[in-house]
Amino acid sequence: MEVGFLGLGIMGKAMAMNLLKHGFKVTVWNRTLSKCDELVEHGASVGETPAAVVKKCKYTIAMLSDPAAALSVVFDKDGVLEEVCAGKGYVDMSTVDAETSIKISEAIQSKGGHFLEAPVSGSKKPAEDGQLVILAAGEKALFEQAVPAFNVMGKKSFFLGPVGNGAKMKLVVNMIMGCMMNAFSEGLELASRSGLDPHTLLDVLDLGAIANPMFKLKGPTMINSNYAPAFPLKHQQKDMRLALALGDENALSMPIAAASNEAFKKARSLGLGDLDFSAVFEAVKLLKH
Ligand SMILES: NC(=O)C1=CN([C@@H]2O[C@H](COP(=O)(O)OP(=O)(O)OC[C@H]3O[C@@H](n4cnc5c(N)ncnc54)[C@H](OP(=O)(O)O)[C@@H]3O)[C@@H](O)[C@H]2O)C=CC1
Ligand SMILES: O=CCCC(=O)O
DSSP states (O other): OEEEEEOOSHHHHHHHHHHHHTTOEEEEEOSSGGGGHHHHHTTOEEOSSHHHHHHHOSEEEEOOSSHHHHHHHHHSTTOGGGTOOTTOEEEEOSOOOHHHHHHHHHHHHHTTOEEEEOOEEOOHHHHHHTOEEEEEEEOHHHHHHHHHHHHHHEEEEEEOSSTTHHHHHHHHHHHHHHHHHHHHHHHHHHHHHTTOOHHHHHHHHHHSTTOOHHHHHHHHHHHTTOOOOSSBHHHHHHHHHHHHHHHHHTTOOOHHHHHHHHHHHHHHHTTOTTSBGGGHHHHHHHHTO
């Protein structure tokens, strides 16, 4: 199966690499073209523009940073829309809002193409290990055609109905995750300030009802102030912003999410946006002084 892949950041690179390892023919494109080199060493071809990739491939996957990037790759000059036509499928796995996804879907379908949104749960390591959770919505027939690729990139794929539902599910999940990261950061700092060993706090948490993989993975690195990016903080803040907008649309008061978003914004203003989202711990420490 020949697939195109647009966007070779932390996630896209790992996902495209998995496709190559499992025998897919992959044609890649990235805005910064040099990021294609490693994939080429593993057998990928390069398309010079998103349009060139879509022209060559029946199916094209995108994994881009945010709504602006997702829209630009489709609608700008040399973009996806120029070559989409009947029989082509476009699968956007970026985390965006439902409105963005619907806009892209309508444009692709207006040219006779097919569209699926398929954002993912799971970060750099699950992407490398093919263990993502895929939250797809849109055209069911395209979902079924994409299953072989999803099975390589992920451990479970959900089909959630009409386009927009995948984006919404992803934003709900990441809103919860962002709130948890803030509560966890406050807890770690509270333990330290009150004379407790934060490592002991991690042991206690891990044995109780709120044990979870995120605390287990991020706790030790946060205590060591190691924020090598797996999930960049700027993307977590984007997701909080988009989730709060979804709350607005549904007249839902979300004070915990709003406070967490403020902490992520503070972290961005401190220049921590390109670090891992757990670097919000640094902002939490400052805010509590
Ligand atoms: N990292 C994670 O743990 C997870 C991330 N996600 C989501 O997946 C998406 C990608 O995340 P991640 O790989 O971490 O992000 P990165 O920041 O590592 O990569 C972003 C990608 O988007 C491209 N890009 C940004 N702006 C534009 C633009 N205007 N036009 C074209 N390309 C653009 C970048 O190109 P360039 O290289 O040129 O900058 C790069 O390929 C995001 O939506 C994120 O929220 C979802 C689950 C987990
Ligand atoms: O969007 C990023 C999600 C990161 C994760 O699920 O661990």
